[in-house]
Structure formats: C-alpha cells, structure tokens
Amino acid sequence: MKKITKTLSKNVGVFLLFFLVIVTLFGIIASDSFQKPEEISLRLLAEQINEEKIKHITVRGTEIEILYKDESKAVAKKEERAEFVPSMKDWGAEESKIHLLDVDYQREQDWSPLLTLLIISLPIIFIFFIFRSVFKQAKGGAMQALDFSKAKARLVGDKDDGKEKISFDDVAGLEESKEELKEIVEFLKDPKRFLKLGARIPKGVLLTGAPGTGKTLLARATAGEASVPFFEISGSEFIELFVGVGSGRVRDLFNNAKSKQPCIIYIDELDAIGRARGAGLGGGHDEREQTLNQILSEMDGFQQDTQIVVLASTNRPDVLDSALLRPGRFDRKIVLDLPDKKTREKMLKIHSKKMPLSSGVDFKEVAERTPGFSGADISNLTNEAAIFAARKRKSKISQSDFLESIEKVLLGPERKNYTISKKEKEITAYHEAGHAVVSSFLPEAEPVRKISIVSRGQVGGYTIKIPSEESRTKRKSEFISEMAVLMGGYCAEKLAFKEISTGAVNDLERASKYARKLVKEFGMSALGPVHYGGEKEHIFLGRDMPSEKNYSEETASKIDKEVSSFIREAEKKADLLLKKQKKSLDTVAKHLMENETIERKEYEKLIKKETK
Numbered sequence: 001m002k003k004i005t006k007t008l009s010k011n012v013g014v015f016l017l018f019f020l021v022i023v024t025l026f027g028i029i030a031s032d033s034f035q036k037p038e039e040i041s042l043r044l045l046a047e048q049i050n051e052e053k054i055k056h057i058t059v060r061g062t063e064i065e066i067l068y069k070d071e072s073k074a075v076a077k078k079e080e081r082a083e084f085v086p087s088m089k090d091w092g093a094e095e096s097k098i099h100l101l102d103v104d105y106q107r108e109q110d111w112s113p114l115l116t117l118l119i120i121s122l123p124i125i126f127i128f129f130i131f132r133s134v135f136k137q138a139k140g141g142a143m144q145a146l147d148f149s150k151a152k153a154r155l156v157g158d159k160d161d162g163k164e165k166i167s168f169d170d171v172a173g174l175e176e177s178k179e180e181l182k183e184i185v186e187f188l189k190d191p192k193r194f195l196k197l198g199a200r201i202p203k204g205v206l207l208t209g210a211p212g213t214g215k216t217l218l219a220r221a222t223a224g225e226a227s228v229p230f231f232e233i234s235g236s237e238f239i240e241l242f243v244g245v246g247s248g249r250v251r252d253l254f255n256n257a258k259s260k261q262p263c264i265i266y267i268d269e270l271d272a273i274g275r276a277r278g279a280g281l282g283g284g285h286d287e288r289e290q291t292l293n294q295i296l297s298e299m300d301g302f303q304q305d306t307q308i309v310v311l312a313s314t315n316r317p318d319v320l321d322s323a324l325l326r327p328g329r330f331d332r333k334i335v336l337d338l339p340d341k342k343t344r345e346k347m348l349k350i351h352s353k354k355m356p357l358s359s360g361v362d363f364k365e366v367a368e369r370t371p372g373f374s375g376a377d378i379s380n381l382t383n384e385a386a387i388f389a390a391r392k393r394k395s396k397i398s399q400s401d402f403l404e405s406i407e408k409v410l411l412g413p414e415r416k417n418y419t420i421s422k423k424e425k426e427i428t429a430y431h432e433a434g435h436a437v438v439s440s441f442l443p444e445a446e447p448v449r450k451i452s453i454v455s456r457g458q459v460g461g462y463t464i465k466i467p468s469e470e471s472r473t474k475r476k477s478e479f480i481s482e483m484a485v486l487m488g489g490y491c492a493e494k495l496a497f498k499e500i501s502t503g504a505v506n507d508l509e510r511a512s513k514y515a516r517k518l519v520k521e522f523g524m525s526a527l528g529p530v531h532y533g534g535e536k537e538h539i540f541l542g543r544d545m546p547s548e549k550n551y552s553e554e555t556a557s558k559i560d561k562e563v564s565s566f567i568r569e570a571e572k573k574a575d576l577l578l579k580k581q582k583k584s585l586d587t588v589a590k591h592l593m594e595n596e597t598i599e600r601k602e603y604e605k606l607i608k609k610e611t612k
C-alpha cells in the first residue's frame, strides 16, 4: 500500500512538472504572437498606402500585419470574406499605390506551429502518462504477489528493521526455556566447534504456549543473543492470493536463509499452515498442504553442516500435523508457561524501564493482583498505567495508576454511562458478597483481593481472588471449595431475596464444568479412577464438543448423577456457611452498595468486625 501511494505521488509529481513546462511554453509563445502592435483602422491603412509609408504587408486570414519603412509595426483587421486589394480600394487606396506594395498572402494560422504540435500531442502525452502509471501499479501489485525474493521475511538486526536488538535479559522468567535455547545460541555463535565433532544440531524447535507468553519475544531474543540474522515470517502470511505462492515463498525463504548462514528462521503461527492434513472441515486446502510439504522437504534437505535453526511457534500444538513433529523436524518442544508472581514482577520492571515512576510504586503488589496475566497483558498494563497518569497530567506514574489499569486490562474499560437500577445493584452486591464471604470462610478457598459491583465489559460485578500459592495440581477438597465459592453468588441471592437472578449463569456453568471434570477426568467420584474422555476443544470450531462417548448409557446417567451430587454438595456447603455468616454477608453487601468496590484490607476489617 505504501509502495503504491509512493509511486502515485511520484507520478503526480511528474504530471505537475509536465504541466508547468507546458504552461510556461504556452506563455512564451503566447507573449510572442499575441503581444500585438497597435491596431489601426482600415481607413488609416488606406491613407498610409497612399502616403507610401509601408514597406511590407502580410495578410493572414482577417489579420493584416504592417511593417512600415521606419521598421515600426501595426496591425489591421479586415472582413473575413473580403479580399485585401478590393477592400483597400473601397477604403480609398489608390490602385497604383496598392500595386507598389509588397504583399504576402499567408494561410490563416492562429497558432504557431510549435504550439499546434503541443496542442495536438498534449492529450496523447496525457493518455500515455495515465496508462503508464496504471500499468506500473498493476504490474507492481502483481509483482508484489509474485515476488518471492521479498518473501516478506523480515531480517531482524538489519538497520532498517527499526526494532531494537533484544537479548535474554529482556525476557522475564522462562528460565528453563532459555536454558534449552542457550544450546542453540552457542551453536549459532560458533557452529564450527560443534560440526568438527560431528554433532548435529536440532533443526527445528517448536515454541508452544498461550498467546502472549513471549514466544515471539523469545525467538527474537535467541537471534539477538547469537547475533545472527533472523528471518521472521508468520504462518498466515504464506496463505495468500494465488495457489502455489505459499510453497514458492517457503522455497525462497529457505534459499535466502541459506545464503545468510548461520541464521534463524522463525515461523510464527505455525498452526496456520501446519494443521493436521486432511482433517476434513474447511475443505481440502491444497494450498496449505503444499506449503506444509514444502517446509517439510526443505527441512529434510538440510545437510549435516547446514547452519540454520528453524524456530516455530504455536498456541495450538494439539492441532499440528504429526509429520511436523517427527524426528529431524520440529522434534524439540519448548513449552512457555504463563508467568508466576515473581516473573510478573520482573516483567513489570522490564516494561516500565523507561517510565518515570513515583517512589510509592510497589510492583510486588501489582504482581500479586495479576494472576493469569500473560506477558502481553503485563506489557499492556504498564502502558495503560502510563496513559492513566498522563491523562491526570502527572509527571510520574504512581501505584494507583497501575492498580487501576489492572481491571481495565482484565475486563475492558469501565462502563461509566451504564446505570443499573437500585434493585439490580442490590442483587449484584449480595451476589458478589456471597462469593467473597464463602471464599473467606472456607479453609481451602483463596483470599479475596477485591470485590466490585462496577460493571465492566461483559460482567456485572466481580470478585478477585488470588491463590496464595500458585499450584498446578489440585486436591479434591480444593475443587469442592472452589465450586462452593462459585455457588456463593447463587446461594446469597437465594438467601437474601428468596429468588434467583440470571446473574449466576457463568458461575453455574463453571461449577458444572468443574464437577464434570472431577467425575470424568480426575477420577474423584464414586465412579472410581476411570477416565471417561474429556471435552476437547474442537479443532476448527474452536469450542467444546463432547468427544466420542466411550462409555455406556448407564455410565452416562451415573456420571450425571455424580455431577449433580457434587454441585449439590457445593451448594449445601455455601448455603450453610452463608446462613451462619449472614451478618458478614449483609455488611459486605451493604458496603458494596455504598462504595461499589472493596479492597482487600477494608474487606478483611469488615469481616473481622462481624466475626468478633
């Protein structure tokens, strides 16, 4: 697009220049032929003929140009039809005197020859220019699509890349992943050392992890650490316009890379091309298959001394074609986790490196409040904080800016003009208070960090709990507690209003999902340690679809019974607890209605007061 506008503006420039030249030429010629000498009447001309003052006369159409003997000039006009000699006679010139005149008859010619030529050629030139520019653009477009040599692979580290060179220091956490990549860095730094000993370096490394966990960042950092060229291309960029372009691009990308060894090729979003072939839905995508095959054959074609490492990333390793993962291809897999608290703290430091911070900023607290945030979310958060501070015309970013941005990143911008009725507010307050109270009185549940009934994004209110220690395995009792907390909102509504609103949909859905997992996958129910097949996300539809049932109808109904008994258990737990802590529930709900949000310290104070 940029290129097109560039050529267009260049063409416009040429046009302008061209016109300027034409106009000046016009001016010069016009001034020459139109700046006429004094015009005299025919009567006067006749008199002057009789006086023999005239040296020469040129008749051109209606125009009579007169050159006097004293070299001065004049013009006169005659009738279109009238001939020169008779009309002079009519005006009283003597015939003998007329015959003495030296008269030239020229054909009528208003424009000088040069001008005529220009006028005739002008449209031709004009059309020529238009055609040329149109063709140029069309050709440019086609060339862009067909020009594999500029396969859009970006060479990071080049001067015109514009991006800073980054190293592992710019990547917070991910220590194990870095450790694994260090081997590759060492190889790329000094390939001969390894090749001499006959070592074969991994050809392909697959980086997997949730979106925003730093796959791209880590790949770039690897190139930065090794100071080698970095060819970056996104899987989705392969699939474009014409069939055959993708595989052509791959071929060219690898050829390019071969001329710049040692180097790294980075294929982002590998799943865009590397999905399992022939998976049905979406029609047989020949193009994708060809591209994928080309990648595979390029990687197979690596010699023992090829100094190219292919990094690829995906957040859907489960959908990749198994051929990609075979030995000699992407046989190394590095899993990038979401950052833990400490890593988030480091990320905050990295991302606010260039920001002026006020002394009260405590990244530990911010990190504590942002579980589940990815690296990209943290980067977004620091940016939001800076924007908040700038909007308040502060010169430094303070802790409150960071804290305010958390919810913005988490739930989207505050819905300021969304007003809820008093009743609605009351229900929401009891609902959220219910979650919170259940959470703080269950031994297994997580502490409450913030409760709010300010609606943001899609949710009406929210309660933020934070696991005190981030653990990967969960015990059954923890699941039950978590389900009880989820049921807390529902039960509080039931307790306070004797009826239930639709606000609990999400909670019920999540609780049911938990329960189903407990029974079917974790073997935590009376059905025993049997895995009944989980609900897998559908490859193409991107949503849950029950996997093929590998159990009988009888078992199915048993599962349903178990699931509902788990939910009932959680409900009962929440009910009992809320009844016992009704005072706390009322206090928290009332406080919420008044203040809309409650922070952790305040919340703990409220609860303490009630339980004393």
Ligand code: ADP
Pocket: 170, 171, 172, 173, 174, 209, 210, 211, 212, 213, 214, 215, 216, 217, 218, 313, 347, 350, 374, 375, 376, 377, 379
């Ligand atoms: P992915 O490719 O996994 O989707 P990116 O590598 O594009 O994610 O990460 C997006 C942004 O998030 C990065 O540009 C960086 O600012 C930030 N980020 C992600 N992970 C980290 C990390 N470990 N340390 C520092 N910043 C990170």
Ligand code: MG
Pocket: 215, 216, 217, 268, 313
């Ligand atoms: Mg990425």
Ligand code: ZN
Pocket: 431, 435, 489, 490, 503, 504, 507
């Ligand atoms: Zn809820």
